[in-house]
Amino acid sequence: xxxxxxxxxxxxxxxxxxxxxxxxxxxxxxxxxxxxxxxxxxxxxxxxxxxxxxxxxxxxxxxxxxxxxxxxxxxxxxxxxxxxxxxxxxxxxxxxxxxxxxxxxxxxxxxxxxxxxxxxxxxxxxxxxxxxxxxxxxxxxxxxxxxxxxxxxxxxxxxxxxxxxxxxxxxxxxxxxxxxxxxxxxxxxxxxxxxxxxxxxxxxxxxxxxxxxxxxxxxxxxxxxxxxxxxxxxxxxxxxxxxxxxxxxxxxxxxxxxxxxxxxxxxxxx
Amino acid sequence: xxxxxxxxxxxxxxxxxxxxxxxxxxxxxxxxxxxxxxxxxxxxxxxxxxxxxxxxxxxxxxxxxxxxxxxxxxxxxxxxxxx
Ligand SMILES: Nc1ncnc2c1ncn2[C@@H]1O[C@H](COP(=O)(O)OP(=O)(O)OP(=O)(O)O)[C@@H](O)[C@H]1O
Ligand SMILES: [Mg+2]
Numbered sequence: 001x002x003x004x005x006x007x008x009x010x011x012x013x014x015x016x017x018x019x020x021x022x023x024x025x026x027x028x029x030x031x032x033x034x035x036x037x038x039x040x041x042x043x044x045x046x047x048x049x050x051x052x053x054x055x056x057x058x059x060x061x062x063x064x065x066x067x068x069x070x071x072x073x074x075x076x077x078x079x080x081x082x083x084x085x086x087x088x089x090x091x092x093x094x095x096x097x098x099x100x101x102x103x104x105x106x107x108x109x110x111x112x113x114x115x116x117x118x119x120x121x122x123x124x125x126x127x128x129x130x131x132x133x134x135x136x137x138x139x140x141x142x143x144x145x146x147x148x149x150x151x152x153x154x155x156x157x158x159x160x161x162x163x164x165x166x167x168x169x170x171x172x173x174x175x176x177x178x179x180x181x182x183x184x185x186x187x188x189x190x191x192x193x194x195x196x197x198x199x200x201x202x203x204x205x206x207x208x209x210x211x212x213x214x215x216x217x218x219x220x221x222x223x224x225x226x227x228x229x230x231x232x233x234x235x236x237x238x239x240x241x242x243x244x245x246x247x248x249x250x251x252x253x254x255x256x257x258x259x260x261x262x263x264x265x266x267x268x269x270x
Numbered sequence: 271x272x273x274x275x276x277x278x279x280x281x282x283x284x285x286x287x288x289x290x291x292x293x294x295x296x297x298x299x300x301x302x303x304x305x306x307x308x309x310x311x312x313x314x315x316x317x318x319x320x321x322x323x324x325x326x327x328x329x330x331x332x333x334x335x336x337x338x339x340x341x342x343x344x345x346x347x348x349x350x351x352x353x
Contacts, residue, residue, distance in 0.1 A: 190286075
């Protein structure tokens with residue numbers, strides 16, 4: 001394994017509310033960074049409800065899981081699943097038939113400690129909720145990415161999570177807004193990025209638009225970031241650049257409809 | 271002109287986005303300090319009663335939860351009667 005950086009960033013991807021796009025974000029950002037040559041490992045801590053293996057298309061390669069590592073049934077190396085596409089990307093699978101109480105935060109910290117010397121990035125895919133699974137997922141992380149959707153219930157949960165991360169002394173908490181629909185924002189029917197930042201008061205990492213391609217790429221088990229024609233892929237690629245310290249302007253999310261273009265060209269709208 | 275057309279075709283209701291923002295502002299402020307609209311009412315009543323025992327209140331007192339970034343504060347405004 002060739003590690004590029006001397007240090008290792010452990011990043012938990014969390015949200016409070018379920019189904020907002022945590023696993024999708026983990027799969028795409030880890031793939032994007034591995035494509036840039038970084039050594040990356042993704043840890044699925046959604047024990048009992050695993051999905052990351054499916055989204056990465058690695059479900060047939062899973063032999064062991066993190067609970068077996070912790071219980072000493074196999075070594076950490078044996079449990080790591082190598083990605084099909086990038087030799088520097090690995091997944092530590094969750095156990096499907098166990099539950100979140102079967103591991104402790106200290107054990108997760110131990111596993112991360114063992115991984116740190118060999119990787120540039122460790123992503124932790126956090127389960128929904130604020131219970132044990134969340135506590136386990138944040139225990140080993142240095143940084144957090146909070147994923148939310150432009151929707152009141154998701155924002156309320158994100159705010160709760162940010163409060164809990166701050167209480168746990170997280171200094172680096174960034175916001176990823178997923179599934180935004182610029183047409184709806186423009187019509188006044190969806191919270192805008194500015195609205196979300198005003199409510200949550202944290203730094204923006206990126207904005208990923210609603211994109212039907214995400215479902216298609218999930219069906220195939222190929223992260224959408226590998227399909228450069230999609231708008232979500234472009235958004236994830238921008239985030240990957242920002243994570244490497246490269247400044248990339250935030251996408252101007254313009255609607256692509258004929259009327260939208262016409263209106264803009266005539267100088268109406270903003 | 272576009273704004274004018276927009277006004278004609280909209281039904282005069284505030285947009286769902288601005289409703290969402292208003293509701294979030296209130297709910298997040300309460301969530302962060304573990305308060306509620308009812309608690310604010312109780313606080314207001316008790317604070318007014320306490321002050322009224324010692325001073326003469328004039329006008330409409332107000333007890334509000336305000337927030338600046340992720341920090342919150344109680345904003346108490348009690349107009350008093352001069353002599
Ligand atoms: N930008 C997007 N556009 C369209 N669909 C999306 C987008 N992001 C995520 N989805 C879809 O939303 C669903 C939930 O995504 P995902 O599993 O990543 O969320 P999650 O937060 O990990 O959920 P859970 O809390 O259950 O772990 C999936 O079906 C996914 O395909
Ligand atoms: Mg998930």
